[in-house]
Amino acid sequence: MLAPSAPIARMKESSTVSSARMDLDWPMSESASDGDEYAKYADVYDVLFGEISDDAGFYIRCAGTRIRPGGAILEVGTGTGRVAEHLLRAGYKVTGIDSSGEMLAHAARKLEGYGEAFDWAKADIRTMGLGRKYPVAVAPYGMMAHMLTDDDRRASFRRIYEHLEPGGIFVFDDMPGWLAGHADGKGLTVRHTGFDKTAKMPVRMMSNCMEVVGKPLSVRYDFVDWLEGDKVAKRLVIRVVFRDISLADELALLKEAGFHEVDLFGDFDGRPFDRHNLSANTRLILRCRRAA
Numbered sequence: 001m002l003a004p005s006a007p008i009a010r011m012k013e014s015s016t017v018s019s020a021r022m023d024l025d026w027p028m029s030e031s032a033s034d035g036d037e038y039a040k041y042a043d044v045y046d047v048l049f050g051e052i053s054d055d056a057g058f059y060i061r062c063a064g065t066r067i068r069p070g071g072a073i074l075e076v077g078t079g080t081g082r083v084a085e086h087l088l089r090a091g092y093k094v095t096g097i098d099s100s101g102e103m104l105a106h107a108a109r110k111l112e113g114y115g116e117a118f119d120w121a122k123a124d125i126r127t128m129g130l131g132r133k134y135p136v137a138v139a140p141y142g143m144m145a146h147m148l149t150d151d152d153r154r155a156s157f158r159r160i161y162e163h164l165e166p167g168g169i170f171v172f173d174d175m176p177g178w179l180a181g182h183a184d185g186k187g188l189t190v191r192h193t194g195f196d197k198t199a200k201m202p203v204r205m206m207s208n209c210m211e212v213v214g215k216p217l218s219v220r221y222d223f224v225d226w227l228e229g230d231k232v233a234k235r236l237v238i239r240v241v242f243r244d245i246s247l248a249d250e251l252a253l254l255k256e257a258g259f260h261e262v263d264l265f266g267d268f269d270g271r272p273f274d275r276h277n278l279s280a281n282t283r284l285i286l287r288c289r290r291a292a
C-alpha cells in the first residue's frame, strides 16, 4: 500500500516536470504496492484498458502447455478481471486475488455470469495463503513491478511458489525502465483513450514516467481526463511507482524462491527474449516452473 504519509516527489532544482529523472525520498520499505492508487483507478480502468487483449492469447497458450480447459489458474493482481475474462472464456477456472477491493468489485460484477468458475479473494500477494495449489499462476500487465523492494519481490515469488503444484508454472510480464526506455523526458504523452458510457464522455489518459535518482524505481503520473469538447470536465491524477529490476536480480530472486527453470520471452507472440538487442523485445516475459 502507498503509505498515507509518503512524501511528495521532491524535484531537483534544475528539473522540470518533463524531466526524465527525479529525486524522490521514497520510503521503499513502506510502499511496496499501489493498492490505494488502484482504488482511484477502479471505475475507469476498463474504460481505458479493457480492450487490451494482446497478452491474453499468450497467457492462454502458456496455460495450455500445462492444463486443459477446465483446469484452474491463479491470477495474482487480477484487478477488474480483464485477463481473467479471457481465461474463463477459454474454459479455464480462475481464482483472482488482488489487494484492491475496489478493483475486485468490478471483476466480481463483470464475471458473475461464470458462476463458480471464477472465485476471488482480497489478499496481498506477499502474504496470501489460499490453502490450495494450482497448476498455473499468472501475473499479467506488469503486476510484479509493484513489488518495489527485494524483500517484497522475494516474498511474492515464494508465496506463488508455495501455491503451485509440483511441475506447476508461473508466468508474468514486466516492462522495466531499462527495456521500455520510457523515461525519455519528452513530457506527457497520451497513452490510452476510451469512452465512459456512464458519464457519456470520452476519456483520455496522459502519462509522464520518470526514473528516480539513485533508486531502481520509476514514478509514473497518470492524468485521466473526462472531456467535454476541448474542455477537461474532470481530472484524476494517479501516481504509480514501479521497480525497474535488472534481469540478473529478477532471476536471482526467482531462484531464491525455488524456481530453477525460467524461460524468457520478448513478446506476446512467443519470440525468445533477445538480451543482445533489447529493442527487438516489446516486453520481458518470464515463465518459471516449480520442480516436478
Ligand SMILES: C[S@@+](CC[C@H](N)C(=O)[O-])C[C@H]1O[C@@H](n2cnc3c(N)ncnc32)[C@H](O)[C@@H]1O
Pocket: 032, 033, 034, 035, 038, 049, 076, 077, 078, 079, 080, 081, 082, 083, 097, 098, 099, 100, 103, 123, 124, 125, 126, 139, 140, 141, 142, 143, 146
Ligand atoms: C497493472 S494492474 C493489472 C490488473 C490486471 N491483471 C490486468 O491485467 O488488467 C495491477 C494490479 O495489481 C494489484 N496489486 C498491486 N499490489 C498488490 C499486492 N501487493 N497484492 C495483490 N495485488 C496487488 C493492483 O491493485 C492492480 O489491480
